Amino acid sequence: MSSFDIFIGETIGTTVLILMGGGVVAGVILKRSKSFGAGWVAIAFGWGLAVMTAVYIAGQVSGAHINPAVTLGIALDTGDIWGQVPYYFAGQLLGAMLGATLCWLAYYGHFRAHLRDREIVGGSGVPGPEALEGEQPVEERPAARRDEPGPVLAIFATSPEIRVTWQNLVTEIIATTVLVLAVLRIALDENAQVSGLGGLLVALVVVALGLSLGGPTGYAINPARDLGPRIVHSLLPLPNKGGSDWSYAWVPVVGPFTGGALAALVHQLAF
Structure with missing residues (x-):
């Protein structure tokens, strides 16, 4: 496949992934x-089905890595796509931003x-001319609070429930290692490829990871999935949105990349 095919396929696939995954959140x-209030099980299944949809859309175009950690794991494991890695990464980041x-x-x-709901953001504002019909907007957050993670950041990016940086990093490394190792094994399974079940199997792995390891950090397991939408969150004109939590943003980038590299190492040693 050409570099153009890779870039276009990864852009489209990752756009669909983030649109649907962010949409369920x-x-x-x-x-x-x-x-509203459907809960974590709905989110885990929503993200899994988003992965399946993206893989089936982009698989024949670019291979549908839709995840820089997967691309890194495949590059380290096979050694034959290093020249194409920048096109994968560029398409994945652009697609993540478009999807968000x-x-x-x-x-x-x-x-x-x-x-603009007082129960969500507090305040005591009065409706302005830009308000939706029946909407009671509130005053903007005080400046001192604008760097804090806001009430909708989870739609765009991940954050830990308990902020212990080393543990959050380890959680992302473990979860991504499992994901990329599963992807490498599924990619080599001729039955999965012939039957077209590869996308479904990867989707089920993502659901399983969400249910088992998603609780501590929201399981980014994908650097582009977190970084691209976080950039979009920081740029969008959303009132009272709060900060984008940039002090944490390196964890869902470094953790998945490390997990992808570890998965390639384990795959080389064990299989």
């Missing part, structure tokens, strides 16, 4: 959504309503 978090932007557009009114 938005549906669960945003108060006026019909799926599309998710914001799909839930535009819900973001505005959620972030």
Whole structure:
């Protein structure tokens, strides 16, 4: 496949992944959504199905890595795609940013309503001319609070439930090692490739990781999935959105890359 195919395939695939994955989180978090409060199981299955959809859309174009940690693991394991790695990474990051932007557009009114809800952000503002019908917006957050993670950051990026940096990093490394090792084994399974079940199997692995290891950090397991939407969150004109938590942003990048490299090492040694 050409470098252009790789870039386009990864851009489209990762866009679909983040649109659908971020979309399920938005549906669960945003108060006026019909799926509000559906819970972590819905999120885990939503992300898994997002992976499956993205793989089936982009698989024949670029191989649908849709994850820089997967690309790194495959490059280290096979040694024959290093020249294409920059195109994979560029498409994945661009796609993640596009997907996050599309998710914001799909839930535009819900973001505005959620972030002007006194129960969510506090305050005592009065409706302005830009308010939605029936909406009671609140005053902007005080400047001192704007660097703190806000009430919708989870739709775009991950954050730990208990902030213990070394543990958060280890959790991401462990989860990504399992993911990439599974991807490498599925890629070599002729039955999975012939039957077309590879995308479904990877999706089920993602669901399993969400249910088993997603609780501590939100299981980024994908540097582009976290970094691209976090950039978009920092740029979008969302009122009362809070900060983008850049002090934590390196963990869901370094952890998955380390896990991808470890998976390649384990695969070389064991298989």
